[in-house]
Amino acid sequence: MFGGANRRVVSLWFPRLPSDRVLRARPVEGPFALTLQQDNTNRIFCLNAEAEARGLYRSMGFSDARAFCPELQSRSADQIADQEFLTRIRRWATRYCPWVGLEGRDGLVMDITGSAHLAGGEEMLRDDLRDRLSRIGLAVRIGIADTRGAAWALARHGEGVARPGHALDKIGPLSVAALRLDSGTVTSLQRLGLNSIRQLAEAPRAPLARRFGPGLMMRLDQATGAQPEQVSPQSDPPHYGVRMSLPEPIGLTSDVMEGTNRLLIRLCDKLKQQQTGARVLCLTLRRVDQQALHLTLRLARPLREPARILSLFARDVADLDAGYGIDQLRLEATQVEALASEQISHVGSDRRDRIDDLITRIGTRIGLENVQRFLPADSHVPERSFTLAPAAYTSPAGAWVRTRPRPLVMFPPESISASGASPPHKFRWRRMSFTTMRTTGPERIMPEWWRQDEGWSNGIRDYWRIETREGRRLWMFYTPQNPGWFVQGEFA
Template identity: 65%
Template sequence: MFDGIQRRVASIWLPRLPSDRALRMRPIDGPFVLTVKQKNANRIYCLNAEAERQGLNRGMPYSDARAFCPDLQSRPAEPIGDERFLQVLRRWATRYCPWVGLEGADGLVLDITGAAHLFGGDGMMLSDMRLRLSKAGFSAQIGLADTRGAAWGLAHYGEGLAEPGEALQALGPLPITALRLEEKTVIALQRLGLRTISELEGTSRAPLTRRFGPELMMRLDQAIGRQPEQITPLADPPHYGVRLTLPDPIGLYDDVMAGTSRLLNSLCAKLNAREAGARILRLTLRRVDQEAQIVELRLARPLRDPQRILPLFERGVADVDAGFGIDQMRLEATQVFPLPARQISTVSSSRKDQLEDLISRIGTRIGLENIERVLPADSHIPERSFIATPAVNSEPVGSWRALRPRPLCLFPPEPIAGTEPNPPRQFRWRRMPLSTAQATGPERITPEWWLVNDNWRSGVRDYWRVETQQGRRLWLYYTPQNPGWFVQGEFA
């Protein structure tokens, strides 16, 4: 009872949710199954009603199913997509009541206490649920009773409505599996001759409790209503969006920036309350002619500081065509990441913040994906000793560790005259005559045989650091298997 109102709970079971969802997107006539790979074999994950009439069932090997049903059609299952769609159905079900939770991977549970009269009573509400789900292409079984356990049992084994206070009468003829018991417990009870809930209710409780533990009687009491069972609704994900409706249209740059500042303060307050930071922000400016101007801002790192974010909007807002005026502004964080509070210390991190702000500012002009950072790679081959990655998805490395010095400037090998193993005393490089003053080496580097690299198929290389009398400090290498010299880098 709740404030004198009898509690009522509805359970919606969608026995073929995955296949119904797949057929809703791409309809198919005839038997149809979804398959999933288990233990190196494809098995049936879910199937439609036509496939069930052909004698197929879940968990059946797909090869056996094709033998039974040659015209069977199939697609790979998408369990993650099914989970997301169940969340969509949960939000849809809030049209009937605010308290909606998930019931396993294919069901919903609704606490409709005090809400059924809005739809004309319990029966009319259930009919409306069935009709809407059927029109959407979903087969559903619905049960309604005073308790969550009774509603679940009716949805799975009886599909019906239990009148207030008559949960036991409605559940009595149902099998004991309707009590949400483990399979081994059900088998043991059936061996004792207890097959229905009414037979279980009429048996002495003490011997059953000693043999099966307290869970058996707890499930029975929850279904009948002797023991309460709560329904915990899932909270909607936080929405990071704010809106500002203007009494008079605006069009000046300063006015739009002032409105953006107000929106940023409100949005960052929401982000701060949940210790989150925005990576992508979208500012939508609706004009009086119902057209919208969109300014999207991508940040190098999650932020929630309005003073640091606001200047980054300046370029985008300056390019906005206000037309006859803007009467509504909306700011939304479309990509949000956790941003825990940081401990304040004497060591300042302003230098890192300034670098990330610079990356964000440049990214608004050329795109964040075009700003790259060079990071070391685990390879002794010069061309493979580094990788270029987007700066927004990587962290800088404090120092590069190299066993031997490497040139700051590395370029494709450029041939020079010479065939002797020792560095040439006189050579021309890029039309410049150079003389060797000092040479250090050699450092032999062999190809990585486990990788395909056409430039290294000729064999080993002997690298030398050569200082010229003209001031150039070059990185040369010699190829013993095919005598020749090449310049590949220059030291600072």
Template identity: 45%
Template sequence: MRRRVVSLWFPRLPADRLLRQDHTGGTRPFAVVAEEMNALRLYALNRAAEAAGLIEGMALSDARAIFPDLQTVVAAPDHDASFLGALHRWAGRYSPFIARDGRDALILDITGCAHLFGGEEPMLADMLQRLEDLRLEAHAGCADTKGAAWALARERRGAVIAPPGETRAAIADLPLGALRIDRDTVAGLNRLGLGKIGDLTSVPRASLARRFGVELVKRLDQATGMTYEPAAPSSPPKIFAARMTLPEPIGLLDDVREALRRVLAQVCKRLEDAACGARGFRLAVRRSDHSEEMIEIGLAQPARDEALAMRLFERKLEKLDAGFGIEFLRAQAVKVAPLSARQLSGEPSEQSADAVDELIARVGNRIGFDHVKRFRPADSHIPEREFAYASATAGKLSTAGNPAGVWGRPPRPRPLTLFAPERAHMILPGRPPKAIAWRGRKIDIARAEGPERIAPEWWRMNNGWGGKPKDYWRVTAADGERLWLCCDYACDDADARWHVCGEFA
């Protein structure tokens, strides 16, 4: 069976993605802009913008001079890639072998699939009609090779089919740029009077390779079928989502809560079957007046607990405006990660870790997860560097979930409260002193333990220690207060500068 390949090209994908929700039909000039070489340039245009004389790559300032009322939106390549991924899944109705081709195209291997749609022509017609219904402009080329299909899709409009075995003749009249070669090579060939793909067949291959490089010959062979070019299929990212279309609009909070619970149960079941968890859930609702609203919650750790998600959604559901009624709901798991099943032991430490994760999720959904921090152990023997600030969602507190983040046991007792060294003035000399003045009060020292000598980290250029070790004492004041004192170990008692570095319980 002869191989057949379809190239499905979306020439205005970034603009079409944004204009799909525009009920005016996108009749006004619209452009997506992106920063390039410290300047904003046109990244994608709709038809109205092209009709106004604008072209991709033009500087935004020049475009404004031509059409001052141009509507613009900053490009979001990540969202465009996600949208292309959705089209990847959608194209699975036509072929199981689909691959992405750049940022705006798909390659479909339809070998043995066309007869299910009545032939290649009805298949491509159905494909483009469905995309037109989705308000997406697309062009399709079908040929024996990936290179020829790519060329037909971009140099012709609509659906173009090269009959089996006639690929070379079908692309002979196409310009040389359809071979996927760089502009300098195209310009060099044009200077020699070669403007079409068919013109290259009369030129010795060795001469082409010697003057323009082997890439030109390689692309020509791939397009004509002399060299096999694989179109490696890739699986689209799996989506964990569930939807519910209601026969009648709902507006009561209890009804919305019950509908959400049902779709969340389906999502969590699918996550469990795939041994995955989600770092968040997104709820999209559509009202009877076709307006939409989206609610999203985040989690401290990947989870698939329906009850936990419902508790986090509860506060945001109360602020949801049902309008004239909600007729459609869709719940989706976001930031999916592997999550294997764990055996519940029922120990307090395990329950405590789960409670901390839920607390972080509740606080993070209110003020933002970027504002929730926790202390994490750091690899240092310096007391004030034995910890570091980290995002509260960076890892679990439990040792089972993050064995590398276990707090090590210090060689000596450490104070419960550790703070930047505060100057303490010596009143009665000694090592340590018999009395000090600290925070505006006199402290008589009744008992002292130490010293514990800690050397600086010599490999740090700016360690704040002046390159000298320090001696630390655990002292107990006459009134029972326990402090952590330090000073440079090489100083005389009379010249020593004492600091309080922490307080014990």
């Protein structure tokens, strides 16, 4: 939506949003600050009014702040939680108008054109906004004008309401910093004697445009209404939750599974529309005594196939205690991932599905992170030729390419009593005696010189494949620099 003659915009600025959010949940008395690690220094990120009254300010070193104010209480900042909180406020603000968007990390912008009369006028809308936000512990400054730029300037530098068609009269006395300019441009303008927006508006435009570029004039025109500026409402993210209320309580496992199946069909339709798949599902069963049973299913792969997901719920549903009956079921995909449509093939797909379902079943008991797989790594050193990764979050990396065979079982090198560079004819290992029958080798492996590895302190290793008369096939190596023999693996 672009500006017009009757357009009205509200700008909301929350000067202490992070600290207000934390203090709403856990109030404290006295000065309080949130800290954030910046440039290897713990600095103040946000603070309450009491801390500001003590002379503390943002970006101040936390150690200096504690020296000035020993009773200062603090917690660590959480910028992700702050953004989520601001998003919830944005959703709440749609009660006043449908056009509400985010303004940076600490503000909102609302296009109330044609909506103010529903609240009794702009002044009553402003007062209602302030009262409701203050009741939940949020400090807010509000600006109302014809343009987004003028409303932003009033909220952050003056606060008030500009009469329609007279935005410059209201914002004219404000500093040029109210035009959303960078600090370098503001300093340069002030050195030229242009301290206020009115002085800037009355100055010749051509010399300013040549010196500062078109961005300065664009910000001035946006604030005065000479150039339109869009207010784009933020759409709510898709909600992947479905619910079913039952006229009569149920308690049989088959009934609960049937209800879950119907919810899965509806939920998977939503997932398919958004080209996503569920990774974590939460099934909530409300009993008639108002107690809730929660079943969480973490999937090894994103899924949106009701039949496959339902079978994975079967074990947990069979073990639940329905009490006097369940009268409501709710299913929500709490974590989703992109899942594009795929061409269905009969080659190998069923096998992959069974493996993923097996990983899910085992992961439900011991945790998905504890089900791991070996992946090849780009290293010629045996100990570094593979990595361990959670099977649920990785895919098989294809065939292992090795020019020489590697043992199925590998362990840290174990010393044996033997001498000479040739494989020993007889030796003892793990309190057992062995006689060499056949040898293959040597395969010389050099250490990776760019790594500091104590295990390879002896340098070069000559690896041999030893077949013994006792039936054991061992992987052994000899170290020429510090003569010695070691067993490091065993072939199948």
